[in-house]
Amino acid sequence: MAESLDTALVPAHVAVIMDGNGRWAQRRGLSRSEGHRAGTRTAKAIVTRARELGVRHLTLYTFSRENWSRPKDEVALIFDLLVEYMKGELANLLDQDIRLLVLGDFDGLPFVARQSLAHVMAKTAHCRAMTLNLALNYSGREEILRASRALAQKCAAGTLEPESLDEAAFAAELYTAGQPDPDLIIRTSGELRLSNYLLFQAAYAEFYFTDTLWPDFDAAELERALADYQRRQRRFGKTGEQVAE
Numbered sequence: 198m199a200e201s202l203d204t205a206l207v208p209a210h211v212a213v214i215m216d217g218n219g220r221w222a223q224r225r226g227l228s229r230s231e232g233h234r235a236g237t238r239t240a241k242a243i244v245t246r247a248r249e250l251g252v253r254h255l256t257l258y259t260f261s262r263e264n265w266s267r268p269k270d271e272v273a274l275i276f277d278l279l280v281e282y283m284k285g286e287l288a289n290l291l292d293q294d295i296r297l298l299v300l301g302d303f304d305g306l307p308f309v310a311r312q313s314l315a316h317v318m319a320k321t322a323h324c325r326a327m328t329l330n331l332a333l334n335y336s337g338r339e340e341i342l343r344a345s346r347a348l349a350q351k352c353a354a355g356t357l358e359p360e361s362l363d364e365a366a367f368a369a370e371l372y373t374a375g376q377p378d379p380d381l382i383i384r385t386s387g388e389l390r391l392s393n394y395l396l397f398q399a400a401y402a403e404f405y406f407t408d409t410l411w412p413d414f415d416a417a418e419l420e421r422a423l424a425d426y427q428r429r430q431r432r433f434g435k436t437g438e439q440v441a442e
């Protein structure tokens with residue numbers, strides 16, 4: 198292992214903004230498709246390494262609601278890669294005891310993608326070592342609005358008292374219901390933005406930004422990110438002295 202990691206302090210939930218596929222390809226004189234292909238290979242390797250390191254929840258920002266505005270053929274290629282990934286990785290996910298979930302507006306995904314995702318989700322539903330969340334057709338603001346709508350409907354129906362609505366009840370309406378908030382959010386390619394990602398859940402997340410483009414993000418860099426996280430003191434609003442007590 199390149200970095201010495203305290204296995205007891207591995208973040209339970211790591212969320213990644215996989216950015217830089219296009220620039221990686223451009224720098225090599227390749228098409229953007231080749232960048233996404235390379236990015237998919239990286240995703241496979243990072244899923245495996247995260248699970249080996251003891252990460253219990255890994256969330257990959259695979260397709261945002263805003264990504265629909267990309268050229269049609271690029272969108273089609275990303276979903277082709279996703280379907281290929283589902284076909285090729287089912288056996289590996291089962292072997293590694295990894296459960297697949299989708300965060301986002303599932304019904305708005307292309308039919309073939311929905312079919313293959315539903316198949317893998319059903320087959321891996323019993324897996325417990327790690328949950329792999331793919332954020333697909335995802336928007337953090339839409340997720341918050343959707344939860345608000347569901348809660349407002351419960352209030353209108355008289356099954357929920359507005360006064361009894363607390364953070365836990367709100368979190369239970371999010372796509373991540375039942376999962377812990379991300380402890381660490383990684384963004385590659387030098388961009389310093391959250392891009393509508395896990396807005397409610399990111400409240401106390403630590404951030405790791407790297408200039409590395411996603412296709413070049415390897416197991417060693419994942420370990421560096423986790424080691425960096427372990428050197429930080431998480432305060433959750435308290436003073437440093439209080440946390441040390």
Ligand code: FPP
Pocket residue numbers: 215216217218219220221233234236237240257258259260264275278279282386411
């Ligand atoms: C970011 O690079 C990548 C995306 C928005 C595309 C989705 C990710 C993959 C294809 C890899 C993972 C796939 C699976 C199936 C898990 P960019 O295109 O925004 O790069 P750029 O900013 O350099 O143009």
